[in-house]
Amino acid sequence: MDDRHENLVALQAILEGLLVSLDTVDTGEAALKKLLVRDYAAILLDAQMPGMDGFETAAHIKQRERTRNIPIIFLTAADYDPKLAFRGYQLGAVDYLTKPFDPWVLQAKVTVFAELWKAHTELASQVVKYAKLRDAVDTALTLLDHPDPQPADAVKILRAGRNPANSHDSQRGAVT
Numbered sequence: 001m002d003d004r005h006e007n008l009v010a011l012q013a014i015l016e017g018l019l020v021s022l023d024t025v026d027t028g029e030a031a032l033k034k035l036l037v038r039d040y041a042a043i044l045l046d047a048q049m050p051g052m053d054g055f056e057t058a059a060h061i062k063q064r065e066r067t068r069n070i071p072i073i074f075l076t077a078a079d080y081d082p083k084l085a086f087r088g089y090q091l092g093a094v095d096y097l098t099k100p101f102d103p104w105v106l107q108a109k110v111t112v113f114a115e116l117w118k119a120h121t122e123l124a125s126q127v128v129k130y131a132k133l134r135d136a137v138d139t140a141l142t143l144l145d146h147p148d149p150q151p152a153d154a155v156k157i158l159r160a161g162r163n164p165a166n167s168h169d170s171q172r173g174a175v176t
Helices: 005-015 028-037 054-063 082-090 103-145 151-160
Strands: 043-046 072-076 095-098
Touching: 005 103, 028 054, 043 054, 054 072, 054 082, 072 082, 072 103, 082 095, 095 103, 103 151
Parallel strands: 043 072, 072 095
Antiparallel strands: none
16 A cells, blocks of 8 residues: 555556466555455555555454454655554564565565465365364264164254254364
């Protein structure tokens, strides 16, 4: 997020070769709207903007359950001010860079966060698959353990999709 079009174009050029898709916005409000419908590996925020600045935007991002763990990197054209940097870190930023910054450093940081996000997404998918497999095993064990199963009982167990004896364990495999 940056309020200056030329800065957004420059950031796109810096990050162009990376295997990430970029969304650019020029206001904090627009950033928050995008975060309602998409997931992101990282967020680059201009610290000083008219209207809702990057700090206020970050505060809103960190308040939401869905977005609070997205890494935020503050970018600012202002001279390095330890108080502003500290404010950014207090809001949950992972870094605070002043312009001009080394483009290779920014590329490296974004690459790391994109790779972590991809690994997290793949792990969450595996957790869901594991939970489904575990439920299928529980169902099969219930059918095998049932003394003299009647077809109607088997149908009930299969429709339930899990071992009724373990129905209190409904949170197993939940991805949060």
